[in-house]
Amino acid sequence: MSTIQERAAAAAGRTTSEQTDDLSLPQGYVDQFPVPDPMADYDPGDDDPDMVPVHVAWLRVRREIRAIGKGELYSQSGTRFNFRGVDTVVQHFGPVTLRHGVNIISSRVEATYGEKATKSGGKMRECSVLVTWTVMGPKGDTLTLQTMGEALDTADKATTKAQSVALRTLLLGFGLTPTGDPDPDSSKIERGEAPMRSPESYRDEQLDKSTTPSRLDQIRRELRDSGMLNTQVKNEVGEMETLDSIGGRMYRERTGGAS
Structure with a gap:
């Protein structure tokens, strides 16, 4: 009975007595035993997925999952x-x-x-x-x-x-899956800060007699950064006035008229 080496050598046209450093089987012999394709005879049924590449299948998954909220x-x-x-x-x-x-x-x-x-x-x-x-x-x-x-x-x-x-x-x-929440950058809130304040809360702080001139100056910068300097609110006498004007009046009152 011949060995595997002898059959491989015969297929290559040589004998096992011939010395060689090439231990690989001849291609002609290897081709007799092709690796089977496990999907070759697969016939998708009505409920089976489309036979598409993985990146296409993943895109289809992403297309269906629009958002997952923080519930x-x-x-x-x-x-x-x-x-x-x-x-x-x-x-x-x-x-x-x-x-x-x-x-x-x-x-x-x-x-x-x-x-x-x-x-x-x-x-x-x-x-x-x-x-x-x-x-x-x-x-x-x-x-x-x-x-x-x-x-x-x-x-x-x-x-x-x-x-x-x-x-x-x-x-x-x-999956690049959003939460469906509003864009956190839309309110210009920095990490660690409180949510954006209402114009009325700024007015109340400006009118508070305990608010110092330096704090009034800081409030003005906050209003400028948030785009609320010219926002109108009811002042202490019920008239409409901008936050910038109210802050300016309070600053002058508390600094003795200094600008």
Whole structure:
């Protein structure tokens, strides 16, 4: 019985006694055993997705998911904010990715750990993960993406939570999914500042006798920056007057007429 080496050598027209450093099989022999295409005989059914490249399928997913609002409230230890939880995000993306034949698989997870102390003196486990995701389209072609996630937990859920955060970041970030909220830049609010004040609140502060001239001067700059200098409000006698005029009168009164 001949060996594989002998059959390969015969196909190449040589004997096994011939010495060679080339250990690869001859192409003619390899061509006899082509790698089968797993999708070659696939016939999509009525409910199956279109056989399009993964980037096209992902664009179709994005087209269907217009926005996901911040409908969940975090309220603990005096901290309150609205957010989009991972369950909400998956509920939006899950059916749509299924309809377009998109699979999302975590192909690699790199985790690091630490500890954080709580106010009560306890300890929380901190986990940070870098997750490599494989986004597979209906034809089997893929995209490779990476996101990070962080989480704290007092028990054994830190790793799971961190991976959930990484998944949410993947779907929202690479899905470019807006919240549907007004543009935060439209009100010219800088991080850490209070929301834009009403003209009436500025008027009341200007008319308050405890407001110092330096504060009146600062108010004028704020009104100028917000475009409200010439906004008219009812003054202390019920007449319409601009905020700039009211502030100027109060400044002169409190500085003895100095400009």
